[in-house]
Amino acid sequence: MADSARLTMTPEDFFVWQRDQDELDERVDGQPVPRHRMMTGASMQHDRATVNVIVSLGTQLRGTSCRPTTADIALRTSIRGLRRPDVMVECAPLVPDTYEAREPKLVVEVASPSTTTIDQTRKVEDSKRHPTLASILLVETLKPQALLYRRLGDGWDIETFEGLDAVIALPEIGATLSLAEIYDGLSFPPRRDLAGAG
Template identity: 45%
Template sequence: MSVPSLERMTPDEFFVWQAEQDRNYELVNGLPVLTPKAMTGASLRHDDIVVNILTALHRQLRSTPCRPHTDDIAVRNPNQNVRRPDVVVDGRRGPDRSMEAMEPRLLVEVLSPSTMAFDRFKKVEEYKTHLAIRTVLLVASEHAEVILWQRQEDGWRSQIIENIDAVVDLPEIGCRLTLAEIYEDTGVENPPIRTA
């Protein structure tokens, strides 16, 4: 594995460089940065949640132009940062050798305690600037809770969905996810009751 260059890269240069690496990087402000998962790996629960979401989306998206992908497929944002959400639903298939989504419509970030603040604020704001992205799901890994961000005609709206019996409607891609299937076999339960 080569050490990342200290010279800034364009996204196109980054993808050429990334193709020769043995771990996934993001491009942040022109510099390649190891993703937290590439540095430490994902927990079993984190991975189970990702697999559950991919499985549910793949089943519902058969016979449509949309395809769900893992974080091996990157998203190029308008600020030229290249990010790797845990799941991306691409609305248009690119070349077979492509490492990036052509038309990312839905992004999923599974929140871990160490990256929660960054994913909830910095990354979401970056994703909102991408005109193809219609929905961002932030999925808690410690209890059953999803923050759903959806692009509306007048801007972005968020909604917190809690309770293992709840449903997340995703009309932008013609799908719906239940929290029960997102958290299936993970040991995750309803969030603690909040008191005022």
């Protein structure tokens, strides 16, 4: 009975219900789904990259109408969908006691091994539905690489950034993100030498 009741929750009912939960949920096809289903929490790599993005964007955007948010703030992707990106940049006047972004411009998802497929497929497609969203950035944690989806008219362009020297321009929010900043303090597993394998 509880599950069928959840199916009919409005977004407003969902936010009221969420206040009494121990963990953050997303709303997918009208149903609450644990944000990191089957995860025991974010890894140190994931957490450090997420914090680095927030610190860099927060510093650059101070004094502007834009600000970074954490996964506590939801992105409405459809009538029955609410997602919680790792980082989002909202460019609208601050409204106290609200639980969702009104004019998001950028979504950042930091990949975890168990969520990479979801982040790169369904969550990206869901996020593209928000009318004010200009860019979606997917950040890897096993190597210094990021994938940027940028809205161009009615479609989306995709650009890959690799290596710590790469810099991602984000003119829609008046900021940049260098991979050196994103990965500050992180280390990466050594690459396997396939040529030497025998």
